[in-house]
Amino acid sequence: MGPAFRRLLPYVLRYRRRFAIGLTCVVITTAIQLVSPWVLKYAIDDITRGATRQKLALYAALLVGVASVGAVFRFLMRRILIGASRDIEYDVRNAFFARLQQMPLGYYQARRTGDLMSRATNDLNAVRMMIGPAVMYSTNTILMFVVAIGIMLSIDTRLTLIALLPLPLVSISVKYFGSAIHKRFESIQAQLSDLSAVVQEALAGVRVVRAYNQEPHEIARFKAANAEYVRRNRVLIRLQGLFYPSLTLFLGFGAVLVLWLGSREVIRGRITLGEFVAFNGYLVMLSWPMIAFGWVTNILQRGMASWKRMLEVIDAVPAITDDHVTEAGRAAPLLGAIELRHLTFAYPGSGAPVLADVSLTVSAGQTVALVGATGSGKSTLISLLPRLHEPPPGTVLLDGIDVREIPLAALRGAIGFVPQEPFLFSDTIAANIGFGVHDEAPENRMRAAAAVARLDKDVEAFPAAYDTVVGERGITLSGGQKQRTALARAIMMDPRVLILDDALSAVDTYTEEEILARLRAVMRQRTAIIVAHRVSTVREADLICVLDKGRIVERGRHDDLVAHGGLYAALYRKQLLEEELAAS
Numbered sequence: 001m002g003p004a005f006r007r008l009l010p011y012v013l014r015y016r017r018r019f020a021i022g023l024t025c026v027v028i029t030t031a032i033q034l035v036s037p038w039v040l041k042y043a044i045d046d047i048t049r050g051a052t053r054q055k056l057a058l059y060a061a062l063l064v065g066v067a068s069v070g071a072v073f074r075f076l077m078r079r080i081l082i083g084a085s086r087d088i089e090y091d092v093r094n095a096f097f098a099r100l101q102q103m104p105l106g107y108y109q110a111r112r113t114g115d116l117m118s119r120a121t122n123d124l125n126a127v128r129m130m131i132g133p134a135v136m137y138s139t140n141t142i143l144m145f146v147v148a149i150g151i152m153l154s155i156d157t158r159l160t161l162i163a164l165l166p167l168p169l170v171s172i173s174v175k176y177f178g179s180a181i182h183k184r185f186e187s188i189q190a191q192l193s194d195l196s197a198v199v200q201e202a203l204a205g206v207r208v209v210r211a212y213n214q215e216p217h218e219i220a221r222f223k224a225a226n227a228e229y230v231r232r233n234r235v236l237i238r239l240q241g242l243f244y245p246s247l248t249l250f251l252g253f254g255a256v257l258v259l260w261l262g263s264r265e266v267i268r269g270r271i272t273l274g275e276f277v278a279f280n281g282y283l284v285m286l287s288w289p290m291i292a293f294g295w296v297t298n299i300l301q302r303g304m305a306s307w308k309r310m311l312e313v314i315d316a317v318p319a320i321t322d323d324h325v326t327e328a329g330r331a332a333p334l335l336g337a338i339e340l341r342h343l344t345f346a347y348p349g350s351g352a353p354v355l356a357d358v359s360l361t362v363s364a365g366q367t368v369a370l371v372g373a374t375g376s377g378k379s380t381l382i383s384l385l386p387r388l389h390e391p392p393p394g395t396v397l398l399d400g401i402d403v404r405e406i407p408l409a410a411l412r413g414a415i416g417f418v419p420q421e422p423f424l425f426s427d428t429i430a431a432n433i434g435f436g437v438h439d440e441a442p443e444n445r446m447r448a449a450a451a452v453a454r455l456d457k458d459v460e461a462f463p464a465a466y467d468t469v470v471g472e473r474g475i476t477l478s479g480g481q482k483q484r485t486a487l488a489r490a491i492m493m494d495p496r497v498l499i500l501d502d503a504l505s506a507v508d509t510y511t512e513e514e515i516l517a518r519l520r521a522v523m524r525q526r527t528a529i530i531v532a533h534r535v536s537t538v539r540e541a542d543l544i545c546v547l548d549k550g551r552i553v554e555r556g557r558h559d560d561l562v563a564h565g566g567l568y569a570a571l572y573r574k575q576l577l578e579e580e581l582a583a584s
């Protein structure tokens, strides 16, 4: 029993009662299947002694009766076992998604959505086939095999042994083809993941694809991946195409021998005609288990391969957890004082540090602005506060407590975070604004948040106001509307700390001023960290920090920094000049 198999057991054992009942039905079904040839034997032997209308009717009725009862149990067995496999599929799918929700951002940077989707659908289906149909048919097969051979031996030992002569050939080919099929199947699943990833990317990036006229390129890329998928399937089909006929061929050898030798036994009177017919009936029955055996091993191998692919996700350890939570962290007042202590940070897997020896103290209620050239590390710095990426121990503190010691839910609940690229769900504007607030929030709070973000005047003009459904990722809104919806979402949470990552970049300067003025009113007593490229956004801040290549190179208030004549002053002069040029 492999470790992967053991990981599947808890899911299956949850439904052990149903499996027990279902497998009982399999036993009954198989037993009934095995009765038919026996009835046939009695019928033929009896009728050869003298056929009467009554006897014919009796045996016909008996055969129909046996078949009917068999059908009922066959129905029950399928319903119960396949139904249980659907329930297990449901549980596994939930576990899979729940784990995806726990994984930090870094996890997704190394993985493609299409690949994860493929695991959640195709691989899951292969796992279900293994738990349901494969278990059902293998029980059926093994039982049938053992009992049929037992009965055959009781009819004629020599004939049985002859009929089983091809068996070693069968098992050799099952073994050989089985592992070859398994390998092909794995490569097909991998390619299906690639194919899904191509589709997912082309659809997510539809705007760029259209704008750059890359439709032919995308179509070609898809075609290539698709062709490779078909090619790998062809290899599998070729293998399977060889596999099943060769099984039937081997079994056919046995059948020919049995017919030839068996009929001589009948002529010599060593077995009755009825026994001979029944014997052949069982032999035909055996060919199904042998073929099913190949099919079942196939499904089992596919299922295990897929289950391992799913386990890679289900067993992935979330890198950012509550493992370091302390009592002090749990009792943290979350007032909003922030401290960075000699913070040096590099993204895992990429060598050079993005932030180097950054120290900063922000008292609760202050507004701090971060400016700096693109790529200087602003987004990285603020992503460490809510632990979207994991900071080194003791470098990022909230109210004097290492953020790693504060429970994630409490930490993130205290921080309103507006990312650089706003993301909206394909839902109503109201639902998007209320996203971070779990309980039914009153409508007026949502409206107030929208008003602070100056979204209210836009929304009034929408056909269904706040109930307007925005397209996928908010595609039906303008860039500035999306940004302001994201801002309203953060304000709605009424956070202790508000972080805006260039969150007003797509808003005109006039509206920006309005928003900032309203924010100042609601953010009194709250800490704010504002990342921006425009001086107009940050000039009122209590403290402005200028980042350059991961270091804070200047800090102070607007006037001081302008007087200092460094990077900030240069930025300010440039923007003044631009404004003058625009005005003239």
Ligand SMILES: Nc1ncnc2c1ncn2[C@@H]1O[C@H](COP(=O)(O)OP(=O)(O)OP(=O)(O)O)[C@@H](O)[C@H]1O
Pocket: 109, 347, 350, 354, 372, 373, 374, 375, 376, 377, 378, 379, 380, 381, 420
């Ligand atoms: N997930 C990541 N993995 C590895 N490197 C990253 C990652 N995200 C950002 N970087 C690198 O870190 C550096 C700082 O990026 P960051 O996003 O913090 O810059 P920024 O100051 O926010 O820039 P901008 O003004 O353009 O938003 C860049 O050189 C970038 O290439």
Ligand SMILES: [Mg+2]
Pocket: 378, 379, 380, 420, 501
């Ligand atoms: Mg950034």
